[in-house]
Amino acid sequence: AQSVTQPDIHITVSEGASLELRCNYSYGATPYLFWYVQSPGQGLQLLLKYFSGDTLVQGIKGFEAEFKRSQSSFNLRKPSVHWSDAAEYFCAVGVTGTASKLTFGTGTRLQVTL
Amino acid sequence: EADIYQTPRYLVIGTGKKITLECSQTMGHDKMYWYQQDPGMELHLIHYSYGVNSTEKGDLSSESTVSRIRTEHFPLTLESARPSHTSQYLCASSQWTGHYYEQYFGPGTRLTVT
Numbered sequence: 001a002q003s004v005t006q007p008d009i010h011i012t013v014s015e016g017a018s019l020e021l022r023c024n025y026s027y028g029a030t031p032y033l034f035w036y037v038q039s040p041g042q043g044l045q046l047l048l049k050y051f052s053g054d055t056l057v058q059g060i061k062g063f064e065a066e067f068k069r070s071q072s073s074f075n076l077r078k079p080s081v082h083w084s085d086a087a088e089y090f091c092a093v094g095v096t097g098t099a100s101k102l103t104f105g106t107g108t109r110l111q112v113t114l
Numbered sequence: 115e116a117d118i119y120q121t122p123r124y125l126v127i128g129t130g131k132k133i134t135l136e137c138s139q140t141m142g143h144d145k146m147y148w149y150q151q152d153p154g155m156e157l158h159l160i161h162y163s164y165g166v167n168s169t170e171k172g173d174l175s176s177e178s179t180v181s182r183i184r185t186e187h188f189p190l191t192l193e194s195a196r197p198s199h200t201s202q203y204l205c206a207s208s209q210w211t212g213h214y215y216e217q218y219f220g221p222g223t224r225l226t227v228t
Contacts, residue, residue: 004156009154032214036219041123041221041222042221042222043118043120043204043206043219043220043221043222044157044204044206044219045219046216046217046218049214049216051213051214052213090156090157094214094215098210098214098215099214099215099216100145100208100215101147101159101162102159102217103156103173104156104157105156106154106155106156107154107155107156
């Protein structure tokens with residue numbers, strides 16, 4: 001069965017520092033991969049996605065992610081974190097050929113110190 | 115960008131009451147979803163709809179039921195609420211991009227059963 005692992009439950013970074021959130025997936029075929037962000041009291045907003053092509057994908061709010069098939073990873077990065085980036089981040093994998101259903105990881109809570 | 119609405123945003127209700135959580139979207143998406151999210155946990159799919167009059171249970175067993183009589187409306191009902199139903203419920207719909215389905219989320223309903 002498909003699964004997503006986000007090994008870091010909670011990460012704290014200083015504003016202006018770089019960020020990397022880890023995501024590992026288990027899926028038999030070429031995966032559709034997504035990163036979502038959830039601010040307190042809000043729903044999920046799509047940051048970026050990968051389904052084919054360039055393994056480095058750019059998203060909104062200055063985020064990027066790199067798909068590494070050999071490591072089954074899809075880590076999210078940002079060169080310089082802003083205080084407004086504090087939120088919960090979820091990695092997800094599409095579990096059908098068209099990603100009509102998703103399996104989510106447990107999320108990583110990002111805290112940003114000033 | 116899809117518009118997905120959920121009401122109420124917060125609900126505190128006593129044990130044994132019947133409740134309906136509303137979800138509507140204005141984009142004409144065929145596929146809609148209900149997720150249950152507990153603090154620090156991943157989102158679990160509890161209901162899925164392919165379109166009007168088509169629903170199925172998700173990966174996580176739930177005592178709730180859903181209906182899909184109109185494309186834009188996907189309400190979730192609990193006939194008799196219990197404290198174990200306390201959770202956040204997120205509704206989503208998805209749009210075909212030409213390569214995969216992209217999900218859009220509502221703001222969620224936080225349910226507390228006392």
